[in-house]
Amino acid sequence: MTELVVLCGTEPDGVERTITRMRELDPGVVVLHHDLRDLGRGVVHRRLRDAGRDERTVLELAHGCVSCTIREDVLPTLAALAGTVDRVVLHLDPRLEPEPVCWALGAVVFEPPGGGEACTATDLVDLRGVVAVLDPDHWLDDATGDATLPERGLSTLPDDERTVAQLAVGQAEFADVLVLTHAVGPGGADRTAAVLDRLCPTAPRLLAGRADHRVFCDGLDPASRRGVPGGVHDPLLRGTPPLDADSGVRTLLFSARRPFHPDRLHDAIDSLLDGVVRARGRVWLATRPGAVLWVESAGGGMRIGHAGDWLAGAAEQ
Known part of the structure; x- marks a missing residue:
């Protein structure tokens, strides 16, 4: 099957250098990119590159949104490329997070161009994993800001x-x-490294201009996610992150058998965000005993939402 690698990052120069290195390692790789800067006006700029072409196309979408872009162009384009090339790099717009895109690749059913049975993109291509490009001098400031x-x-x-x-x-x-x-170099980089050791312990770190074939997600740790979104009842920690403190960075586990009172949770929100890079977990509220609420924060941003039912309660229904 055609291999697919998803590439993301907010540093345009670093991402482009990574693409250049990918094309050096594999001259036949196809790079597909959708620029969403004009999405609010219903326009998407698509760029398709391989060894012999560099095509730029302006697409008009009737309902300008990210999901429309994926459904109406990304999925059909991947289907057209599947089986005709060895490897495709899906270069995401800087404002996109890779998890919902990978979910769409594996869950959204569509009819491939030219006929054929309805399927998902991952029925046609082998999703090898996700590559993220970051600037180590600024990433931690971004990850802790609001x-x-x-x-x-x-x-x-x-x-x-x-x-x-x-x-x-x-x-x-x-x-x-x-x-x-x-x-x-030394200094703040030690703190950034300590955070990344705990946030993504299975991910190797490469340099943009000197990356090896692991940039195509080859030879990774068996615990690597490889583009598969997690479920609400999955383990909260992946791999084996360090549990000891390093450079003032540590992982803290909070667990309780008593449910939160909604007011207690509301009063604790400021504390949850103070000095915390990432919080993820399941919340049990006294006023909604059968529901799993998922909470996650990054820097000054937090999301809380319904994520399903508790397994113990589901067995009684």
Whole structure:
């Protein structure tokens, strides 16, 4: 099957250097990119590159949104490439987190161009994993801040209230391989390394200009996610992250058999965000005893939502 690698990152120069290195390692690789800077106007800029072409196309979408872009162009394009090339790199727009994109690749059913049975993209291509590019000098500041994407100029959509921290952490945490834009020196880099050791312990770190074939997600740790989203009842820690403190960074587990009172949870939110890079977990509320609430935070941004039912309660229904 044609291999598919998802590439993400908010550093354009670093991402482009990574693509250049990928094309050096595999001259036949196809790079597919959708630029969403004009998505609010219903326009997407698509670029398709391989050894012999560099095609740029402007697409008009009737319902300008990320899901429309994936459903109406990304999936059909991948289907058309499947079986005709050895490897495709799906280069995501800087404002996209890889997990929902990978979910769509494996869950959204569509009819391939030219006929054939309805299927998902991962029925046609082998999703090898996710590569995230980051700048080690600035990533930790981004991952602990509270600036929003519109404030940073990363989004022009009126309803996009995500923070830069949610984007930075979401890209790194879901990655199977991390590509650093440059070698790091002493000082703050030690703290960044300590955070990454705990956030994505199975992901090797490569340099953008000197990456090896692991940049195609080859030879990875067996515990690597490889683009598969997690479930609400999955383990909260992947791999074997360090449990001891390093450079002032540590992992803290909170567990209780008593449910939260909603007011107690509300009063604790500020503490959950203070000095915390990432919080993830399941919450049991006294007022909703059968429901699993999922909470996750990154820097100054937090999400809480319904994620299913508790397994013990499901057995009684």
